[in-house]
Amino acid sequence: MRRLVIFLMPLLVTVFILATGSQQAAAQSKTVSILATWGGDEEAGFRQVLDAFTKESGVAYSYEGNRDSTVVLKTRVAANNAPDIAFLPRPGEVAAYAREGSLIPLNQGQSDDILPTSLLNANYGKAWIDLGTVDGKFYGLTAKANSKSTFWYKPASLKAIGAKVPDTWNQLLGLEDTYILAGKTPLSIGAQDGWTLTDWFENIYVRMVGPDTYMKLHVTHEVKWTDPTVVAAIQKFIQVFTPQDKKLAGGVEGTLSTGFIDGFNLILRPKPAAEMYYEGGFMSSFAQQNFPKLVPGKDYDFFEFPSIDLQYGKPVVGGGDLAVAFSQGPEVTKLMRWLAGKQANTIWASAKKGSVVSPNKLVSLSVYPVLKAKEAKQLTQASIFVFDGSDLAPSAVGGDAEFTALQRIIKDPDNFMDALNFLEDVAARSY
């Protein structure tokens, strides 16, 4: 009896595999496969958009959310098994895949484009179209945008020490000192996630040198990381967190082992460890998730990252996820057109969970909850807008070395030149 079972096992397994295989082949229209990093609430919001798409068009989708999507995507593309559509967080990645020939252009000024010019221009401003354009062809549709120039604070805490929202860098430093005198820790930084530090640096840098030099540093490497302008920006950054044990929640140790979500939680929890936290507008979703009893806009709010050099004012550093197509076909075209339209973006912007700020200009500001509306306004009204620098640079620099260098600077600010030299070494072999 036992021998019979053991003998039949492989037979049963084979039959099972064949059965599921044939089930897939029997499906009628093609299922569009999508890959992105989103999980949890972010995924819930996106699925609302996708479910509405399936209802409208009858085309099924399959979504894969994977925190390591960069790695997964690379391997899949190399194996000729790329998803139909993927969301890339960096224009640099879009350019790399486009130049490699892996992407299908969404618009090349032709009548049969996936996203015809009339549709694009109706829905998006020039800045967003330029962002997704590589060598004259449009490849990346910015699906969700965010501002990274939002400095989070607690209005009640500010009022308690009788201070105002800081407008300039020096006022911010003064506010920190006021907090310290009142016996509170002014800042929390989620330095374990190195990219939070790159956001700090980018805001400071663009406010000191303007958008052109900013792009020269990150995109073309015409400006080196050891350049005097970078040194000056780093020195300004060091001003805001030293002395570490007075200005940072948890001191150096605590800061380096605090992630970006925990860093925000530290200022919002009942016994706060600090009063202010700098990170992007998307932090409000985490506040809602983790502290649903707190009222956005009243218990926590943001002010714009202060200006440094008045001639540049307050440029907005932002990010976004760009949708790209690895394959073509009627289903892919339908989904792309849906994603670029007013309906999809309005659904996404007003989702109960995981709502986003859409760069689509046809979405009315009234659909946004209070803080997101403030962010959307900041994005659409910015006089200067630059994409997150660490996402513009090649991943060796902006996805790794920059994190490490800045973490080293938090730990050992006196030897910041070592960190900059290291960063420049990596940049030299990455461009």
Next chain:
Amino acid sequence: MKERGAQLRAWLFVLPALVLVAAYLVYPTVQTFRTSLFGGTGFNPTRFVGLRNFIQLITHDSLFLNVVHWPPSGALVNNILWLILFSGGTLLFGLLIAVLAHGVRLESVVKSAVFLPMVISATAAAVIARFLYSPDASIGILNAGLKALIPGFTPVSWLGRSELVNYALIATGVWIWTGLSMTVLSAAYKSIDTQILEAARVDGASPWKTFWRISLPILAQPISFVALTMIINSLKMIDLVLVMTAGGPAGTSRVIGFSFYWEVFNNNLVGYGSAVAILMLVPLAPLMVVQVRRIRRQESGK
């Protein structure tokens, strides 16, 4: 005629294995050698740079090897630390438990407990260890335990402080791999002829002397086998580092295996990453040869 038929049959039997080895071992190794001579990004690098990747690795990558400040740091240095402490630790604890638990009433319980981490996947063990080390005393058992035992103790971030992180990781590695070391050494220890030990006892040798002078030399072969296996493991180490700290904080817990993976898949510098892989192969290859030779000698000896 019959002999040629037998030879052909032998080759046919080995052929599938040979094909797999050629496809998954030989070809990728050759490809890696080739790729390491190229620079640039993407999976098909085109810029030939010769040995520049290797030179840069040794001289211009402070995360790999940093000799500017004393003490030297970097992935290479960390690996040497792993080599000494991890191999030494697993060997020592494996031997200790094998000898001390021998013949004791709770022997099987102790040995099962020590072997348990080997049964779960290394990644799962790494995630468990990460929670264990958590700096939040309400989550991390280590900090909670120390807080309960030592008055006035403030929780330590074991994985967040660069002075501690490597030792914390190595400790996890030892916890996982001691099971293997213990099993091999215990089997060898139990196979020591009791008559020899009896004779030693009758001659008046103390238990310590018996162990040191008689048991240990007999265990020399299995000990060196375990040592070699652990040394090879320490040079290949990547899973613990990847899951627990991703090389952090600020790259201070990186090891060679991790660097290779990170440069290729995260930094998209495939040529550079391949150079790291080749550098990893350099100390590993002779060790593998020694290990294989030893196994063959053992087999032919039997």
